[in-house]
Amino acid sequence: VKRTRRILIILHPGALALDAAGPAEVFGSANRFGSGDLPRYELLFASAEGGSIRTASNLRVETDALSTIDPETIDTILVVGGIEVGRNPLLVDWLKQAARLVRRTCGICTGAFLLAEAGLLDGRRAVTHWSEVERLQAVCPSARVELDPIYLVDGPIWTSAGVTAGIDLALALVQADHGREAALAVARNLVVFMQRPGGQAQFSRVLAAQSQSGRLDPQGRMTELDSWMSDNLSGDLSVPRLAERAGMAERTFVRHFIRRYKRSPAEHVEALRIEAACARLADRSASLKETAHVSGFGNEERMRRAFLRRFGVSPGTYRERFLA
DNA sequence: CTCGCCACCCGCCAAC
DNA sequence: TCGTTGGCGGGTGGCG
Numbered sequence: 220v221k222r223t224r225r226i227l228i229i230l231h232p233g234a235l236a237l238d239a240a241g242p243a244e245v246f247g248s249a250n251r252f253g254s255g256d257l258p259r260y261e262l263l264f265a266s267a268e269g270g271s272i273r274t275a276s277n278l279r280v281e282t283d284a285l286s287t288i289d290p291e292t293i294d295t296i297l298v299v300g301g302i303e304v305g306r307n308p309l310l311v312d313w314l315k316q317a318a319r320l321v322r323r324t325c326g327i328c329t330g331a332f333l334l335a336e337a338g339l340l341d342g343r344r345a346v347t348h349w350s351e352v353e354r355l356q357a358v359c360p361s362a363r364v365e366l367d368p369i370y371l372v373d374g375p376i377w378t379s380a381g382v383t384a385g386i387d388l389a390l391a392l393v394q395a396d397h398g399r400e401a402a403l404a405v406a407r408n409l410v411v412f413m414q415r416p417g418g419q420a421q422f423s424r425v426l427a428a429q430s431q432s433g434r435l436d437p438q439g440r441m442t443e444l445d446s447w448m449s450d451n452l453s454g455d456l457s458v459p460r461l462a463e464r465a466g467m468a469e470r471t472f473v474r475h476f477i478r479r480y481k482r483s484p485a486e487h488v489e490a491l492r493i494e495a496a497c498a499r500l501a502d503r504s505a506s507l508k509e510t511a512h513v514s515g516f517g518n519e520e521r522m523r524r525a526f527l528r529r530f531g532v533s534p535g536t537y538r539e540r541f542l543a
Numbered sequence: 544c545t546c547g548c549c550a551c552c553c554g555c556c557a558a559c
Numbered sequence: 560t561c562g563t564t565g566g567c568g569g570g571t572g573g574c575g
Contacts, residue, residue, distance in 0.1 A: 458551065468565045473552065485551060485573095521574070528573095 223261045224294035224396065227321075229314070230266045230282055231299075231307055231333075236274040238299035238327040239264070242389035245405055249393045252404040257397055263288070267309040275302055285310065290317035295392065299385070300328030300348065311336045318375070323392070325377040327385035334376065335359040343373040346380045352481070366481040441465055441475055448488065452495055452515035456488045489525055492516055496526075500538045507534055 226246055228239050246260040266272045269284030296317060315337040318324045326334040331347040332355060334340050340362040347355045349366065356364040365371060370379040370388040379388035394402035444465060448456060461484055462472035473484060480487050495514040499505045508519050511534075516522035526534045 470552090470565045470567095471563080474564090477552090483552065518575095524573075 222258055224258050225261045225263060225292055226295050226297065227263045227265055227288060227293045228297045228299065229285070229310065230264060230272045230274070230280055231301065231304070231310060232266075232273055233303065233305070234272065234274050234299045234301040235328065236276050236278040236280070238301075238330065238385050239274075239280065239297075241386040242297055242327065245386055245389035245393060248405045248408050249397065249401060252401055252408065257401075263293075267307055267313070285313040288317075290320040293317065293321045295323040295325065296321050297325045297327060297385075297389075298330035298333050300326070300330040300332075302329075304329050304332045307333065314339070321375075323375050323377055325379070325388060325392070327379050327388065331355055331378045332358065334378070335362065339376055340378075343376050344371055345373065345376070345378040346371045347378060348380060441479060448491060449495075452492055453513055453517075454515070456484075456515070458484050488515075489529075492522075493525055493529055496522060496534065497537070500534060503538075510534070 226242075228243060230239055243262055246262055250259045264280055264282045265285050265288055266282040267285055269282055269287070272280045272282050274280060296314070298314065311333060314324070314333065318337065318339050324334065324339060326332075326345070326347070328348045329351055331340065331345055332351075334345075335355060335358050340359045342361050344363045344365060345355070345359075346352075346365050346368050352364050352366055356362065368380065369384045370377065370391055372391070377388055377392070379385050390402050390406055393405055444461070447464070448461075458469055458473060461476075462469040465472050465475075467475065476484050476487070482490070492515045496510050496516070499510045499514060507522070511517065511519045511522040514522070516525065523533050526532065526537055530537055532540065
């Protein structure tokens with residue numbers, strides 16, 4: 220058993236510093252909270268050519284050249300993302316070889332594109348930043364690029380959705396290594412929730428509303444739907460009602476909806492309601508019945524079934540375990 | 544837990 | 560001809 224697990228964080232010019240810093244803090248924190256008999260994490264930072272890497276925010280990070288890294292000594296590779304992930308053959312070639320030798324290879328946010336270029340996502344399920352999902356799917360047709368999860372594990376390949384989702388992914392890595400208790404301790408220390416309640420919608424909703432101009436959906440009648448649904452969670456969000464509001468026939472509405480949200484209206488509405496319920500459950504004084512009502516489930520039983528479907532645990536159990 | 548009912552949603556197809 | 564619309568029917572799954 221190795222005394223330390225070496226985590227290699229790979230950066231590139233224009234990378235997002237938070238993609239690297241978030242997970243790095245998680246592992247650092249895990250070292251402080253982990254029990255003595257478990258291997259500690261050792262963090263390495265590398266880039267294709269080494270030296271000082273200027274991130275998108277101009278924060279500079281000192282890195283080693285990949286050529287000086289022996290993959291055999293690495294436990295987990297994290298490839299960070301950036302606003303635009305340019306071509307980087309040196310990095311991709313190294314990654315292609317190294318991924319076979321390490322235990323886990325992870326893509327944070329748009330770092331997934333570099334994994335895709337190295338062929339690591341072929342035939343696998345993956346996530347990336349919500350705005351890049353379609354492009355990743357186009358770049359790597361054999362992958363199953365998903366929209367909903369914050370992070371996703373498929374064999375040795377881990378991917379995370381948003382930028383801050385890299386923290387969630389790192390927490391999941393810590394949980395896999397050190398167990399749930401350790402991961403929870405780290406999460407509490409970092410003041411983030413162990414498991415984020417909803418899908419990606421919670422991060423992207425505001426930005427999505429801004430970026431969705433009338434181009435994507437005809438007449439832009441879908442544009443206001445987002446905030447309207449959030450504001451009317453306890454109201455009637457049935458397909459007929461939504462279609463009426465959007466001014467389309469049901470059949471047409473459902474088609475547009477799915478093209479935009481990558482999931483059906485009922486699925487999306489339920490995700491929004493679960494998200495709202497989770498936020499409310501974090502408040503210990505909120506009763507289950509009241510939570511079910513305000514988040515739009517109508518009654519406790521319906522909310523319970525929705526939680527069981529999604530998380531495999533009841534709302535009460537979910538609150539105890541994840542929102543303590 | 545079961546079961547009948549119905550909302551949902553997706554393939555199909557005709558009509559712009 | 561191609562893309563979009565929207566009505567219809569039926570299988571599926573959630574709800575009471």
